Amino acid sequence: xxxxxxxxxxxxxxxxxxxxxxxxxxxxxxxxxxxxxxxxxxxxxxxxxxxxxxxxxxxxxxxxxxxxxxxxxxxxxxxxxxxxxxxxxxxxxxxxxxxxxxxxxxxxxxxxxxxxxxxxxxxxxxxxxxxxxxxxxxxxxxxxxxxxxxxxxxxxxxxxxxxxxxxxxxxxxxxxxxxxxxxxxxxxxxxxxxxxxxxxxxxxxxxxxxxxxxxxxxxxxxxxxxxxxxxxxxxxxxxxxxxxxxxxxxxxxxxxxxxxxxxxxxxxxxxxxxxxxxxxxxxxxxxxxxxxxxxxxxxxxxxxxxxxxxxxxxxxxxxxxxxxxxxxxxxxxxxxxxxxxxxxxxxxxxxxxxxxxxxx
Amino acid sequence: xxxxxxxxxxxxxxxxxxxxxxxxxxxxxxxxxxxxxxxxxxxxxxxxxxxxxxxxxxxxxxxxxxxxxxxxxxxxxxxxxxxxxxxxxxxxxxxxxxxxxxxxxxxxxxxxxxxxxxxxxxxxxxxxxxxxxxxxxxxxxxxxxxxxxxxxxxxxxxxxxxxxxxxxxxxxxxxxxxxxxxxxxxxxxxxxxxxxxxxxxxxxxxxxxxxxxxxxxxxxxxxxxxxxxxxxxxxxxxxxxxxxxxxxxxxxxxxxxxxxxxxxxxxxxxxxxxxxxxxxxxxxxxxxxxxxxxxxxxxxxxxxxxxxxxxxxxxxxxxxxxxxxxxxxxxxxxxxxxxxxxxxxxxxxxxxxxxxxxxxxxxxxxx
Numbered sequence: 001x002x003x004x005x006x007x008x009x010x011x012x013x014x015x016x017x018x019x020x021x022x023x024x025x026x027x028x029x030x031x032x033x034x035x036x037x038x039x040x041x042x043x044x045x046x047x048x049x050x051x052x053x054x055x056x057x058x059x060x061x062x063x064x065x066x067x068x069x070x071x072x073x074x075x076x077x078x079x080x081x082x083x084x085x086x087x088x089x090x091x092x093x094x095x096x097x098x099x100x101x102x103x104x105x106x107x108x109x110x111x112x113x114x115x116x117x118x119x120x121x122x123x124x125x126x127x128x129x130x131x132x133x134x135x136x137x138x139x140x141x142x143x144x145x146x147x148x149x150x151x152x153x154x155x156x157x158x159x160x161x162x163x164x165x166x167x168x169x170x171x172x173x174x175x176x177x178x179x180x181x182x183x184x185x186x187x188x189x190x191x192x193x194x195x196x197x198x199x200x201x202x203x204x205x206x207x208x209x210x211x212x213x214x215x216x217x218x219x220x221x222x223x224x225x226x227x228x229x230x231x232x233x234x235x236x237x238x239x240x241x242x243x244x245x246x247x248x249x250x251x252x253x254x255x256x257x258x259x260x261x262x263x264x265x266x267x268x269x270x271x272x273x274x275x276x277x278x279x280x281x282x283x284x285x286x287x288x289x290x291x292x293x294x295x296x297x298x299x300x301x302x303x304x305x306x307x308x309x310x311x312x313x314x315x316x317x318x319x320x321x322x323x324x325x326x327x328x329x330x331x332x333x334x335x336x337x338x339x340x341x342x343x344x345x346x347x348x349x350x351x352x353x354x355x356x357x358x359x360x
Numbered sequence: 361x362x363x364x365x366x367x368x369x370x371x372x373x374x375x376x377x378x379x380x381x382x383x384x385x386x387x388x389x390x391x392x393x394x395x396x397x398x399x400x401x402x403x404x405x406x407x408x409x410x411x412x413x414x415x416x417x418x419x420x421x422x423x424x425x426x427x428x429x430x431x432x433x434x435x436x437x438x439x440x441x442x443x444x445x446x447x448x449x450x451x452x453x454x455x456x457x458x459x460x461x462x463x464x465x466x467x468x469x470x471x472x473x474x475x476x477x478x479x480x481x482x483x484x485x486x487x488x489x490x491x492x493x494x495x496x497x498x499x500x501x502x503x504x505x506x507x508x509x510x511x512x513x514x515x516x517x518x519x520x521x522x523x524x525x526x527x528x529x530x531x532x533x534x535x536x537x538x539x540x541x542x543x544x545x546x547x548x549x550x551x552x553x554x555x556x557x558x559x560x561x562x563x564x565x566x567x568x569x570x571x572x573x574x575x576x577x578x579x580x581x582x583x584x585x586x587x588x589x590x591x592x593x594x595x596x597x598x599x600x601x602x603x604x605x606x607x608x609x610x611x612x613x614x615x616x617x618x619x620x621x622x623x624x625x626x627x628x629x630x631x632x633x634x635x636x637x638x639x640x641x642x643x644x645x646x647x648x649x650x651x652x653x654x655x656x657x658x659x660x661x662x663x664x665x666x667x668x669x670x671x672x673x674x675x676x677x678x679x680x681x682x683x684x685x686x687x688x689x690x691x692x693x694x695x696x697x698x699x700x701x702x703x704x705x706x707x708x709x710x711x712x713x714x715x716x717x718x719x720x721x722x723x724x725x726x727x
Contacts, residue, residue, distance in 0.1 A: 044719055048709075072727060088727065118727060137478075166727075189475040191600060192725070193593070198464045230727075245726075249575040250582070280386075280578070284726025300726045301582070303385025322385040323718060325726070339387075340718035351719030354726045 028062045036331045038062065038360045040083055040099065041343070042071030042353035052085045054099050054359065057331060059346030065097050065105065072118030073167065074357035079126030082148065083359065084108075086131060090115040090188040094131060096152055099359055108152050113137055114144065115188055119167040119355075122148070123209070124174040130209075132165045132179070133157070136187045141165025143177060143207070158212030162203040163196075166230040170209060171238065176262065177207040178240050182228040183220075184247070197247050202229045204242060206262060218266050227254050233288040233295070235310050238262065241295050243286035256283050257297060257308070269313035271306075278304040278318065284354055289329035296327040296334030300354075305336050326356035387724060388581030388716040390650055392570070395580030398645050400568040402587055405644035408557045408564065410454030410637070415554040417443075417450035418547035425515075425540035432528050432536070440527075440539075441519055445626050447546070448512055452633025456594030456641065459586065460563055461556045469507040470549050474620050475605055481508035485517045489535055497537040499544030512621075515542040520624040584650060584715060585724075591638055591707050592721050598634045599700035602627075607684050607693050616680035625678035632673040638703075639666040647711070655714035662706040669699045 037057040044050055050070045054062040071085040082103075086094045092115050096106040110116050110133060120131035129146040141160030146152045160168075162181025169178045183202030185195040202225070206216040220227055226248035233241050239259050246254045253276045255268035271279070280302030287296045288310055295308045298321070305324050307317040323339035330344070337343040337352035424443035428436040451471060462468050473481050484506055488496045495501045502510050518524065518539035526535050557564055563576070570577035577583035606619040619627045642648075648659040676683055676692050683689045712721035 044723060070723075189477065189601070191593075191596060193458060195463075250578050251573050251575050277578075282726065298726075300724060301387060303387065320385045323387050323724065339724060351723055353723075 024063065028060075037335070037358060038099070039328055039335060039343075039356050039358050040074055040076065040085075041326055041337055041356045042067070042074070042085055043350040044070065044353070046349055052083075052095070052097070053350070055343055055356075057335065057344060059337075059343030059348070061348055061350075063099070063101075065095070067095055068093060071095075071353060073120065073355045075120045075122050075129065076357045076359050077122040077126035077148070078360075079122075079124065080148065082122070082126065083357065084120060084122075084129060086118050086120055087116050088353075089117050089192065090134065090136075090186065091118070092116065094120065096129075096148075106152050108146060108154075110144070111154060114142065117141070117165050120144075121168055121170045123170055124172065128209075130168060130170065130177060132160065132168045134165070134186065139163055139185055139187075141179070141181050143168060143179065143212070156212075158207055159214075161205045161207075161214050161217055163201055164228070166228075167232045169232050169234060169240075171234065172236070175209055176215065177209045177212075178232055178234065179205040179207065180229045180232050180242055181205060182230045182245075183225075184228055194247070197226065200225050200228065200247060202227055202244075204229050204240075204260065204266065216262065218260065220266075224254060231283070231286045233286050235288050235293075236290045239310070241286055241288060241310070243283035243297055245283060246281035250281065252281070253277070254281065256281065257286065257295070257313075259313070267313075269308065272315060275306055275315055275318060278302050279306060280304070284325065285327045285356075287327040287329055287334060287356075289332075289334060291329070292332060294334065296329075296336070298324040298327050298336065300324055300339060305334065307334055325352050325354050328356040328358045386579055386581045386716075387718070388579075388585050390580050390584060390715065392580045394650055395570060395583055396568060398647055398650060399570070399583050399587065402641060402645035402647075403557070403564050403567050406637075406641045407454070407457055407567075408554075410457070411550065411554040411557050414447070414450045414454050415547065415550040417447040418543065418550040421447040421515075422540065422543040422547045425536065425543045428527060429532050429536035429540055432531060432533075434528065437527055441624065444512075444515060444519055444543075444624065445629055447543075448621065448626055449629050449633040451512065452630040453637040453640070456597070456634055456637040457590055458593055458597070459590060461553055466507050467549050467553065469511070470503065471511045471546055473508045473511050473513050475601060475618070476508065476513065477618070480506075481513045482517065482521075484509040485514045485521075488538060489518075489523070492534045494534075497534070497541045499541045499548055502538075502541045503545045503548060510542055510545045512546065515539055515546070516621055516624050516626075518542065581716070584647075585717070585721070587645065587647065588707065588711060588715070588721050591642060592704060592712075594634065594638050594641075595700065595704045595707060598631060598638075599697060599704065602631050602634065603693065603696060603700070606680065607690075607697075609697070610690050610694065614684040616684050619680050622680050627680060628673045628676050628678055632670055635666055635670045635673065639663060639670065642666075651711070651714050655710075658706055658710040658714060662703055662710070665699050665703050665706065669696055669703070672696055672699075 039055045042052050050067045051064050053064045070088045072088040073086050075084045084096045092110045094108040114133045117132040131144040133142045133144045135142050143158040145156040147155045160179050164182035164184035166182045167180045181203045183200040202220050204218045228245045231243040241259045243257045258268035260266045279299040283297045284300050285298045293310045295310045297306045303322045305319040305321050326337040328335045339351050341347045421443040424440040428440045566576040570580050570583045606615045621627050709720040717724045
């Protein structure tokens with residue numbers, strides 16, 4: 001997820017350097033010059049290959065980087081310009097690349113006994129990269145810690161204090177790691193099979209970013225044991241928004257999003273019945289637009305994008321977007337992509353993957 | 361546990377006034393009558409008969425084990441091994457259904473604990489045999505023990521592992537009675553599954569009649585997507601879990617003793633069973649009828665490739681050491697892997713795309 005004040009195309013250009021635009025094809029350069037914001041997202045090409053693309057706010061593809069397999073979440077450091085695409089679980093690679101192409105990509109491979117869960121985040125100064133990982137034989141989520149100043153060497157790991165760790169982020173001051181443990185056990189021997197749907201243990205956790213010490217853990221009550229807490233973003237006042245996927249009875253109407261802050265209890269948003277139905281009990285991505293004070297949620301199966309007031313949780317807007325995938329803060333409102341190639345105003349011949357990160 | 365608050369904040373803003381209302385846009389939108397027909401065919405033509413057949417087969421396996429324990433002989437030993445193979449193949453047919461009751465309460469693992477890279481099952485079975493733990497000779501008490509020592513893997517070791525000739529030496533040997541209990545435990549789990557699926561007001565009804573009050577599928581699209589998921593995941597399991605576990609290619613490391621049922625040389629019988637299960641489900645469900653005419657060749661092409669794999673799997677030597685070492689046998693394995701990829705692609709991208717999942721079945725999992 002993207003934090004901090006919105007920097008525009010000029011900010012991104014300053015970070016990327018003149019060489020970036022010089023290397024772009026004329027059509028891409030035009031897209032870039034018209035862009036107010038720049039995003040990155042994973043995609044699947046028509047030939048079945050995978051990559052990550054930089055994209056203008058209109059949704060035009062600016063540049064592409066090939067990936068060895070399918071990516072999932074992304075992380076961006078405003079301090080260094082480095083962007084990371086994490087392999088989809090149970091993948092074992094993460095590719096660090098420089099959208100300006102001034103630095104060679106770096107491939108991080110998860111260590112023996114671990115695989116990536118598909119998400120991670122930089123420390124605010126860009127010196128550390130944190131990644132959600134699976135200690136699959138120990139059946140416990142971990143946070144891998146990588147030194148961005150030393151070729152992303154793995155320098156340690158923290159216990160995520162839960163299973164099925166998925167999204168994670170870092171507080172603006174860099175002191176807290178915020179972790180969504182989805183509660184679902186998986187093992188690479190069984191591919192993506194969910195092994196404990198009748199025994200899930202979802203939780204939301206805060207760790208000390210320096211020591212890994214557990215600061216706060218919220219387990220869900222028994223009635224919500226099958227509510228997988230999976231994705232996160234943070235508002236500028238430190239409120240942590242989380243989004244969920246329900247693995248229980250399909251005719252239940254569980255809460256699908258909520259928030260908490262350090263030292264506070266969880267609060268679930270009570271969405272209108274028709275909104276919950278539209279989201280299909282499944283929120284695939286969440287993003288906060290700090291400038292507008294709104295939160296965007298997508299549901300691929302439901303074909304829905306729901307925008308909430310970040311302060312009250314009230315529904316501000318509901319849109320129908322077939323196979324809605326990623327969300328990110330736009331200059332105003334929420335940028336949205338879809339599996340069938342739509343990214344804001346533009347349809348491209350790619351399938352956009354589940355997450356978008358805003359680069360500038 | 362910290363207190364959970366439910367924020368009743370929605371009323372602060374008039375939703376209807378602000379929301380841009382739109383119709384739902386499900387990825388897969390099919391006529392409900394067609395969906396109901398296909399789901400009913402899948403349940404009544406494949407899933408229920410599959411579990412019923414497995415239950416009966418497991419019962420015959422239990423009887424054969426008891427007969428062996430009562431009267432050890434080469435004939436009864438061979439009969440028990442044949443009953444084991446038949447039950448394993450019967451399971452392989454319905455094993456492709458990796459959703460629903462079978463993945464609840466550890467039922468799947470109680471029937472088959474595999475893969476088992478750390479040989480947990482082997483260690484536990486060897487421990488039971490060396491200690492002659494009498495509590496492991498009753499199917500009910502065995503059913504409360506570790507899942508790694510109560511399913512097909514355990515029974516295979518009893519029948520074909522080191523020391524199996526003990527089964528011929530004396531009446532009611534511990535090894536034989538433990539094996540009979542394993543068979544009885546498998547039969548018990550099979551009965552549970554058969555009963556659950558045969559309940560007319562239970563899961564069969566939920567699968568056949570999607571709707572707003574349905575605990576499994578709210579829409580027809582969800583139901584058909586789940587049905588396609590059985591095929592995609594089943595095809596992936598054959599390729600990734602049953603073949604690539606021991607053979608990933610001529611230039612890769614080979615682990616023939618990691619294969620399922622290598623001891624009893626039933627690896628290919630069960631791979632064939634899995635593939636047959638996929639083919640039968642695809643045929644019996646009538647899933648082809650949900651496609652537009654122009655897309656229907658996808659199903660015929662999938663069936664043709666499955667048929668080719670089924671035939672080929674019956675032609676590979678059951679001695680897996682030889683299968684991975686002999687160039688001609690390896691060629692067959694390479695073909696199986698390539699064809700497996702083709703089947704997955706046809707189901708995932710071909711059928712999935714044809715019913716409305718624009719980027720395929722697997723891609724449409726937000727994770």
